[in-house]
Amino acid sequence: ASKKAGKNTFHFYTRKLGNVFCEHFLLGQDLRIGFESNELEVHYQPMAEMATGAVCGLEALVRWRHPQKGLIPPSKFIPIAEEIGIIDSIGLWILRRACLDIKQIQMRSKKGLKVAVNLSAIQFQNKNFPRQVQKILRDTNVDGRFLELEITESAVIKDAEHTIQILKELKAMGIQISIDDFGTGYSSLDYLKRFPLNNVKIDKSFIQRMDAEDVIIVTGIIKIAQHLQLRVIGEGVESLEHLEFLREHNCDLYQGYLLSKPLPFENICKLLEERSSLEHEINLEEWRSA
Ligand code: C2E
Ligand code: MG
Numbered sequence: 541a542s543k544k545a546g547k548n549t550f551h552f553y554t555r556k557l558g559n560v561f562c563e564h565f566l567l568g569q570d571l572r573i574g575f576e577s578n579e580l581e582v583h584y585q586p587m588a589e590m591a592t593g594a595v596c597g598l599e600a601l602v603r604w605r606h607p608q609k610g611l612i613p614p615s616k617f618i619p620i621a622e623e624i625g626i627i628d629s630i631g632l633w634i635l636r637r638a639c640l641d642i643k644q645i646q647m648r649s650k651k652g653l654k655v656a657v658n659l660s661a662i663q664f665q666n667k668n669f670p671r672q673v674q675k676i677l678r679d680t681n682v683d684g685r686f687l688e689l690e691i692t693e694s695a696v697i698k699d700a701e702h703t704i705q706i707l708k709e710l711k712a713m714g715i716q717i718s719i720d721d722f723g724t725g726y727s728s729l730d731y732l733k734r735f736p737l738n739n740v741k742i743d744k745s746f747i748q749r750m751d752a753e754d755v756i757i758v759t760g761i762i763k764i765a766q767h768l769q770l771r772v773i774g775e776g777v778e779s780l781e782h783l784e785f786l787r788e789h790n791c792d793l794y795q796g797y798l799l800s801k802p803l804p805f806e807n808i809c810k811l812l813e814e815r816s817s818l819e820h821e822i823n824l825e826e827w828r829s830a
């Protein structure tokens with residue numbers, strides 16, 4: 541009987557694995573079609589200056605509006621896009637969308653607003669990437685100064701010399717470079733020195749857990765980054781406690797649900813309008829009381 545059960549268990553697992561594999565495969569097929577039929581959307585999450593509270597940039601975060609499965613987060617389909625070899629075209633599409641949208645916003649009101657776009661490590665392996673970025677900036681009439689590209693340590697470790705070369709080409713266009721999720725994975729302090737970076741984004745896990753060790757690590761990262769003339773962005777700020785902690789430790793910018801969740805373009809436009817009138821009122825208050 542035990543032999544029989546063992547056999548059944550084995551059968552059960554292979555079937556289960558088979559299903560997972562199959563689902564993954566089918567999702568890849570869906571993604572090819574979905575991308576071509578415009579099912580991807582770019583949402584935006586604001587970043588604000590710690591000192592003034594003013595929104596100074598937006599991070600572009602991609603989503604997939606699957607006709608049956610609903611909104612699928614990037615963690616579920618970016619790895620598939622990488623596997624099936626369509627991340628380059630998807631990545632360029634996201635970048636173009638983000639540039640078109642930031643141009644709209646800049647023309648409407650917020651002239652100096654920046655947009656930050658996440659890159660996959662694979663996009664760095666393509667040496668045409670800087671030229672493709674330049675073309676998108678030209679086509680959309682966006683100044684490179686208003687674009688930030690976010691990379692993670694996985695892009696950095698694959699081939700450091702090659703990555704540095706590409707980053708230099710991007711920086712020559714005025715583009716800013718941020719290292720994302722800093723403090724997790726294989727991120728090494730050495731990168732802060734060797735790579736031509738502008739910003740360090742502290743991973744949200746530190747800010748959200750905030751145990752005694754996290755406090756020491758975050759404080760240390762902020763100090764080191766600032767001595768290296770890098771700007772520090774705190775991610776995942778959900779509460780006033782998180783905000784106060786980062787402010788006390790001289791973090792430059794923050795991002796998180798406390799300010800806003802990532803929103804579709806139309807909603808982010810509304811949020812910016814509301815906030816800019818609010819900021820205007822606050823300025824008037826200051827002016828009156830001065
Ligand atoms: P990330 O670049 O570190 O983005 C921050 C993630 O944290 C986003 O998740 C955002 O929605 C979430 N987040 C922001 N504030 C808070 C908060 O206060 N609390 C919590 N719990 N979460 C917060 P999302 O949009 O699911 O993106 C996950 C990751 O997927 C991103 O991490 C990024 O690595 C990747 N990704 C997103 N968009 C793109 C893209 O266009 N291209 C590539 N290659 N990767 C992308
Ligand atoms: Mg990011």
Ligand code: MG
Binds near residue numbers: 720721741775
């Ligand atoms: Mg991050």
Ligand code: MG
Binds near residue numbers: 720721
């Ligand atoms: Mg991340």
